[in-house]
Amino acid sequence: MHSRLAEVYRALTAAYPPALRDEFRDDMVQAFTDQLRAAGAGRRWAVLASAITDLARSVPRERWEALRAAPLAATAGPPVEAVRVAPQRRQHMATTRRRFLRHSLALAGAGVGASMGGASLAFLWPNLREGFGAVIDAGTVAAVTEAVGAAGGTWAVPQARSYLVAYDPADDPGGEYADVTGGTPFMALYQRCVHLGCRVPWCTSSTRFECPCHKSRYNRWGEWQDGPAPRGLDRFTVAITEGRVLVDTRTVITGPSRSGAVLDEPPSGPSCLGA
Amino acid sequence: MTEPNAPLPAAAFHILLALAGGERHGYALMAEVEQLSDGAVRIGPGTLYGSIKRLLAAGLIAETDSRPDPELDDQRRRYYQLTGVGRAALSAESARLARLVEVATQRDVLGPLPRLREV
Secondary structure (H helix, E strand, C coil), X not given: CHHHHHHHHHHHHHHCCHHHHHHHHHHHHHHHHHHHHHXXXXXXXXXXXXXXXXXXXXXXXXXXXXXXXXXXXXXXXXXXXXXXXXXXXXXXXXXXXXXXXXXXXXXXXXXXXXXXXXXXXXXXXXXXXXXXXXXXXXXXXXXXXXXXXXXXXXXXXXXXXXXXXXXXXXXXXXXCCHHHHCCCCEEEEECECCCCCCECCEECCCCEEECCCCCCEECCCCXXXXXXXXXXXXXXXXXXXXXXXXXXXXXXXXXXXXXXXXXXXXXXXXXXXXX | CCCCCCCCCHHHHHHHHHHCCXXXXXXXXXXXXXHHCXXXXXXXXXXXXXXXXXXXXXXXXXXXXXXXXXXXXXXXCCEEEXXXXXXXXXXXXXXXXXXXXXXXXXXXXXXXXXXCCCC
């Protein structure tokens, strides 16, 4: 893996002017490999991305330096008698212009390539550290307990795209949700309706999750009650670590089947969806 | 680096400063620069060797033959050290920055200094 990323980086260093490349390419690749080694497995792509950023910044500068440093004499024609000063100058200018254009083109190409490459990489970047798709810290146990209680047994955690609902193992004698709740008094339900993906709001009057799109309804534990949804709401594992409630949104756990409802809680009042 | 008294580019200054702590090879320089700036300055491989090339050409640093760390030695690695000229340039640039800090202090724009780690 190291050697493959190093090969990618080595290929990219072709954008540097030959003078720098010839002398320091191996050293650059070596430094890059050292960075990879120091960064460890999870940060390899971050190292490559920062190396590409560095490339995008330094290639134009190095190209410009090389252009400025290149002695004009090296590109001029062979020494000519003093009498023929005019043709020599014209030839000399033509060569410089061509050099200039060629370098500009290379520069523009490198710029376009680097920005496109950088953008694609940024797009492909897995978000492993924060936000949805990571382990989300919902708050301290005390704060979450209070919030869930105050909101009538469900509490939205927007950054985890979840509801945390109170879970009492006494209501779940078969232990259907023992794994997903991880021994905590909370269950995390994915807010996305398993029918066609609308966000499902909580209806306080009926104490049901009621999908406004096609009227799928789920009870407080996200179990299917009626409507077109094929099963209960999907969910995430919850854990309590060092007094904080963590919702693991890395893996979506498929909700219970229509017939798998455990919680026996009749609706407490009228639906929010009308008749 | 064209004029002798022009301010050093930031990358060059950091590299010289890192080399003032002893001879280093490429990656060690990058790591040292990041550490001595408390993570604020990161120099990538391309910027590093572009700067090294210019510093070598200006005679501020030189490649060294001695191998300071036989434990981690690697024949492929090139080590660099400060030259006398380089040390003078680093010292002049540090003095210039120190004067700026002094002015900043007089004009009362310098907040409480963050605690620097031992260098």
